[in-house]
Amino acid sequence: MRRLIMGVLLAAALVPVRAAAFDIEGHRGARGLAPENTLAAFRRALALRVTTIETDLAVTRDDVVVISHNPRLNPDITRDADGKFLAAEGPAIRTLTAAALSRYDIGRVDAQSAYAKQVPDQQPVDGEHFPTLDALLDLARHADYPVRLNVETKLSPDLPGDAPDPESFAARVIERVQAAGLTERVTLQSFDWRTLLAAKRIAPALRTACLTIETANTNNVASRGGRASPWTAGLDLSAFDASVPRLVHAAGCAVWSPFYRNATATRIAEAHALGLEVLPWTVNDVAEMKRLIAAGVDGIISDYPDRLRALVDAR
Secondary structure, three states: OHHHHHHHHHHHHHHHHHHHHOEEEEOOOOOOOOOOOOHHHHHHHHHOOOOEEEEEEEEOOOOOEEEOOOOEOOOOOOEOOOOOEOOOOOOEHHHOOHHHHOOOEOOOOOOOOHHHHHOOOOOOOOOOOOOEHHHHHHHHHOOOOOOEEEEEEOOOOOOHHHOOOHHHHHHHHHHHHHHHOOHHHEEEEEOOOHHHHHHHHHOOOOEEEEEEOEOOOOEOOOOEOOEOOOOOOOOOHHHHOOOHHHHHHHOOOOEEEEEHHHOOHHHHHHHHHOOOEEOOEOOOOHHHHHHHHHHOOOEEEEOOHHHHHHHHHHO
C-alpha cells in the first residue's frame, strides 16, 4: 500500500513539471501582436511569459549581428528616413553597415501590402529599428525570469552573397552569445544546416535545432538532382530510409523543428524515440495547437503566444 501511495504521489508530482516544461515560443518575438523582430515585440513576448523568444539573424557589412527575418530589406515593413515605405525590395543587409541599417524604421506594416493581411492584430510602434543580437541578449539577461532564445541563421546555399559563409556566420553568433554568458539559454536553429554543424564544431555545448519544410513548392530535405539537398550539410535523406527525424538526429540536432503540417503523430513518436525534441512552426490556429499538443510535441512556435499561453494554462 505504501508503494502504491508513493507511486501515485510521484505521478501527480510529475504532471505540473511536464506542463511547465512545455515550450511556448514567441515567433519573431510576438509577430501577431507587435512589429516583428523588434525590441517592442520581444518585450511583448516577455510580458506574456513566453518560455522562449524565437527570432532571426543577419550580419552587416561591418560584421555586426543584427535581427531580421529577411536577408534583404523587406519593403512591406521598412521605411526610409523620410518615413516612406521602400518601393521595392532593398539591398542585402550584408551590404550595409550597422549605422546605415539603423536609419530604417520597422515599427509598422504597410497597410496596402499582402503582409498586412497576415497580421491584422499587430499594433504599430513607430521608431523601432533593426535591433542587434547584443540588444536582445541584454534584454534576456535582465528579464525577471530565465527566458530562452531560439535564434535562426538566415542564409541560403542558393544565395551565398546575401550572408556570410556558414562557418563565419556561426562564429559571429557564438561569439556574441558567449560574451553575454547565455550559451546555456540559447538554441541555434536553421534551415541551412551547414551553420549548425559549424556551430557544433566551434561550441559543442550549444544546443541546435534543425528546421525542415516539406511542401509541394518548398523542400529543404529532399534530394536535388540525385544528390543530397544543399541545405542539409551533405547528409542525404535517402541514406536514412527517407526518415526526416533520423536525418535530423544524424545532423546532431537536439531539436527537430518541422513545418507544423509535416508534424504527424507517427513522426513525432519516431523523433522522441531518437531522443529529439519536436518543436513545430508556425502555429497560429488553436485547433492545430490542440492537435499538436495531443500528438506529444514538446513546444510550439507561434505568432500569437497569448493564444498558446491561454491554451497551455487552461490544460
